[in-house]
């Protein structure tokens with residue numbers, strides 16, 4: 400979709416209006432209004448470069464329908480300049496690694512998926528990602544677990560409480576050089592009694608997160624089921640890690656950082672970031688876009704998802720074509 404900087408500025412003005420009526424918003428709104436500031440010219444230019452060049456590959460978020468995340472959760476777009484002002488350095492000098500903490504025991508296939516997830520995180524965010532030895536799920540007390548029979552389920556599921564895992568298990572073990580410390584389990588998750596379940600949770604701009612493979616399929620069945628579970632796990636892990644790095648849900652584009660209320664909604668959202676979130680990664684983690692896309696394309700080729708590799712190679716081609724056009728214009732003047 401074609402977008403201009405004018406539209407971006409218009410949206411920022413609308414954000415300001417949103418803040419003024421914040422007092423009338425219902426208690427469902429959990430996230431505070433971000434402070435609205437005027438983006439420096441370099442941010443505007445870079446965002447325009449990404450939005451214009453990648454226009455044909457990305458789509459504006461469709462209007463939410465009942466049951467979808469955005470229909471029930473009022474959220475505002477976090478623009479790249481707002482993110483970069485709030486989080487000038489995603490990776491702190493002494494905290495620059497991502498650790499995954501397995502909790503409990505896993506099947507051979509789930510363990511393979513975990514290893515591939517670590518590899519994917521390394522290329523997706525250009526960080527070192529380390530898998531730690533598993534800790535026993537017996538560390539989670541009975542009062543922080545529950546058994547539930549949820550709509551659509553044929554059997555009761557055991558669930559672990561996310562907040563207990565993050566605050567009482569992960570926080571005391573947080574490695575000194577961890578920028579992110581994410582629990583990984585095959586048991587279903589819930590944050591509190593207001594929720595049926597969550598796929599995962601990441602503290603926005605914090606260090607901790609947790610995600611579960613429980614609802615993501617049965618990788619032991621066959622190669623199709625394995626690939627589906629792998630694909631879902633990669634999407635979930637990079638989404639939650641985005642939150643830990645400070646990314647809020649994306650409401651402007653169809654994007655990996657969209658919130659999702661169901662597995663179907665999660666399956667329908669892209670495995671890639673929109674131009675806004677691409678800019679947060681490239682500027683926040685100081686990694687050049689085409690270099691990052693090349694690494695991600697190599698990953699998808701290696702794991703036999705050629706259409707995804709093609710998406711990233713098309714992105715590279717479009718970025719280079721746009722940059723050449725701009726350069727050509729400058730030389731002609």
Ligand SMILES: [Zn+2]
Pocket residue numbers: 638642648657658659
């Ligand atoms: Zn989320």
Ligand SMILES: [Zn+2]
Pocket residue numbers: 649650652653654655656657672673674675676
């Ligand atoms: Zn986005």
